[in-house]
Amino acid sequence: MKKTILILMTLTLFACSSTPKPDANIEFERLYVALGMEEILSSFGGEINISPEQLFSETLRDLPESQKRVFIESIPSKVMTDPINVNAAKVVFKTKLLSLLTAEELKLAADFYSSDAGLKAHRAIIDAEVAVSESLD
Structure with missing residues (x-):
């Protein structure tokens, strides 16, 4: 009986000690993929459409309509931005999460x-953050 209990306890300890600890790099990659970070980061940059009327409506409200039109028409409706370096962004994201x-x-x-x-x-969460951002603008 004692041998049986000793064997069971030994097997239990062996089973507990053989559970591999998670690898932070592997788990980060799983999380990165699950969050869709590649797509999110890739979506930054490129063309951004803006509405000059909306952007400057408060600032320009006291100008005569003709001056307001000239000013608004001089502003491009598309602003070009440089696409971000997705690999560099991933390194920063990973470094911060691992810390x-x-x-x-x-x-x-x-x-x-x-x-x-x-x-x-x-x-x-993303939709809620966008809604908050839009309501604060």
Whole structure:
């Protein structure tokens, strides 16, 4: 009986010690993919459409209409921006996350954001941030 208990305890300890610890780099990659960061970062830059009327409506309100028109028509409706370096942005993103989260926390985050609920929460957060940004403009 003692041998059986000793064997069971040894097997239990062996099973617990053989559980691999998460690798922070692997878990970061899983989280990066789950969040769709490549697509998000790639979407920055390029052409941005602006509405000069909307942008300057408050500033120009006291000008006569003819002057306002001349000023607004002189502003391009598209502003060209340089696309960001996605690889450099990923390095910064990774460095910051690895400094703030443990490998286990990265694993938990990657597991969550890889799930349907996590993806829905991620999209909802982005939509909410956009709504807040638009309401503050």
